[in-house]
Amino acid sequence: xxxxxxxxxxxxxxxxxxxxxxxxxxxxxxxxxxxxxxxxxxxxxxxxxxxxxxxxxxxxxxxxxxxxxxxxxxxxxxxxxxxxxxxxxxxxxxxxxxxxxxxxxxxxxxxxxxxxxxxxxxxxxxxxxxxxxxxxxxxxxxxxxxxxxxxxxxxxxxxxxxxxxxxxxxxxxxxxxxxxxxxxxxxxxxxxxxxxxxxxxxxxxxxxxxxxxxxxxxxxxxxxxxxxxxxxxxxxxxxxxxxxxxxxxxxxxxxxxxxxxxxxxxxxxxxxxxxxxxxxxxxxxxxxxxxxxxxxxxxxxxxxxxxxxxxxxxxxxxxxxxxxxxxxxxxxxxxxxxxxxxxxxxxxxxxxxxxxxxxxxxxxxxxxxxxxxxxxxxxxxxxxxxxxxxxxxxxxxxxxxxxxxxxxxxxxxxxxxxxxxxxxxxxxxxxxxxxxxxxxxxxxxxxxxxxxxxxxxxxxxx
Ligand code: URP
Ligand code: ZN
Ligand code: ZN
Ligand code: ZN
Numbered sequence: 001x002x003x004x005x006x007x008x009x010x011x012x013x014x015x016x017x018x019x020x021x022x023x024x025x026x027x028x029x030x031x032x033x034x035x036x037x038x039x040x041x042x043x044x045x046x047x048x049x050x051x052x053x054x055x056x057x058x059x060x061x062x063x064x065x066x067x068x069x070x071x072x073x074x075x076x077x078x079x080x081x082x083x084x085x086x087x088x089x090x091x092x093x094x095x096x097x098x099x100x101x102x103x104x105x106x107x108x109x110x111x112x113x114x115x116x117x118x119x120x121x122x123x124x125x126x127x128x129x130x131x132x133x134x135x136x137x138x139x140x141x142x143x144x145x146x147x148x149x150x151x152x153x154x155x156x157x158x159x160x161x162x163x164x165x166x167x168x169x170x171x172x173x174x175x176x177x178x179x180x181x182x183x184x185x186x187x188x189x190x191x192x193x194x195x196x197x198x199x200x201x202x203x204x205x206x207x208x209x210x211x212x213x214x215x216x217x218x219x220x221x222x223x224x225x226x227x228x229x230x231x232x233x234x235x236x237x238x239x240x241x242x243x244x245x246x247x248x249x250x251x252x253x254x255x256x257x258x259x260x261x262x263x264x265x266x267x268x269x270x271x272x273x274x275x276x277x278x279x280x281x282x283x284x285x286x287x288x289x290x291x292x293x294x295x296x297x298x299x300x301x302x303x304x305x306x307x308x309x310x311x312x313x314x315x316x317x318x319x320x321x322x323x324x325x326x327x328x329x330x331x332x333x334x335x336x337x338x339x340x341x342x343x344x345x346x347x348x349x350x351x352x353x354x355x356x357x358x359x360x361x362x363x364x365x366x367x368x369x370x371x372x373x374x375x376x377x378x379x380x381x382x383x384x385x386x387x388x389x390x391x392x393x394x395x396x397x398x399x400x401x402x403x404x405x406x407x408x409x410x411x412x413x414x415x416x417x418x419x420x421x422x423x424x425x426x427x428x429x430x431x432x433x434x435x436x437x438x439x440x441x442x443x444x445x446x447x448x449x450x451x452x453x454x455x456x457x458x459x460x461x462x
Pocket of ligand 2: 184239240289290
């Protein structure tokens with residue numbers, strides 16, 4: 001089976017070129033069709049006037065994730081189909097260690113959930129919530145099993161929280177085995193006090209979620225995580241960075257050459273505390289941690305994306321339905337399940353940065369695909385259009401427009417955080433390992449097409 005993608009502008013993290021792309025089987029064969037090749041293709045895709053770029057890599061999703069007595073509503077099937085609709089062809093999801101269970105049994109459990117169910121390729125990070133001699137040793141075995149990124153939490157005491165001592169020990173292990181520690185950096189001990197105070201004073205509305213998790217406590221935790229990483233020599237990746245205080249800490253560490261990296265998410269670039277303050281409990285739709293911030297943080301985050309102090313945009317896709325799930329926190333904001341949907345809209349939303357003059361086309365490709373591929377050990381199999389790479393390809397129409405809505409999205413959730421938002425640009429055609437999974441006539445992929453990706457180590461380490 002061969003496909004010729006003809007007449008488009010092929011984008012990479014370093015520039016763009018007018019070229020035809022030849023796909024043979026699951027891989028890219030050539031980026032300028034060899035002479036006389038045009039006639040041989042089984043299928044020709046006309047990309048005239050369109051961009052041809054590597055499929056998106058979303059390095060932070062939570063399908064079927066247990067949280068707060070419920071679970072995120074996208075399954076590996078529905079969530080990866082929605083991702084494909086949005087031009088994302090790889091997700092890295094989080095296996096979640098429950099206290100008292102082993103890392104390897106956790107990994108088995110997540111393979112059971114995902115294997116045979118994904119529509120696009122996928123990998124795993126491991127959430128470590130129970131640090132002990134056994135689990136520290138198991139980190140090495142996870143790496144052998146293709147999972148070399150370990151998320152820890154400075155937030156959520158009693159649930160996922162680890163003490164500084166536990167974090168230090170896990171970082172020492174990562175220093176020895178080549179793993180990268182991913183950090184949810186919010187000071188959960190202080191936050192829990194602020195939450196208790198708010199509730200005791202009768203402040204129960206969703207906006208209190210943000211008011212009890214001030215940006216300073218993200219900055220403080222980020223600083224602490226960076227110092228622990230420095231002492232141990234472990235690489236550190238700050239997930240879902242939302243606050244300028246945290247960004248300043250990351251930038252300062254990177255300026256010294258420390259192996260510190262960070263991602264942000266579209267919700268922090270486009271939404272704000274004003275959404276959390278919407279009346280009639282509507283704000284619950286926007287409860288995620290860290291919380292949506294004051295709008296003054298947004299230009300700093302765009303700047304961080306330009307300077308590479310923010311290297312990656314992931315979604316932290318963790319959808320809970322408004323009806324029945326977000327409802328759990330009516331009258332007590334601390335019981336609203338934390339998380340927002342977004343896996344479908346990352347490529348489109350970050351493209352608005354190109355439209356608005358915040359990012360170059362190359363930087364759009366870099367933060368959504370090429371850097372995640374390198375950071376998470378998938379490059380050059382993923383993250384680039386080059387001979388030999390997987391044919392994960394997004395054909396993007398820069399002139400089309402669309403309006404985001406729960407009526408038309410494909411995520412298995414009953415609301416859109418971006419309801420009514422008008423965007424320039426639109427996904428035209430998506431290939432996953434050489435198969436056309438999305439085009440103008442609909443979805444042609446399917447459950448089970450996606451394969452597990454055993455990942456190599458982070459390629460950015462000094
Ligand atoms: O609120 C969020 N972000 N939910 C998902 C879990 C996490 O902390 O990433
Ligand atoms: Zn987190
Ligand atoms: Zn800098
Ligand atoms: Zn997350």
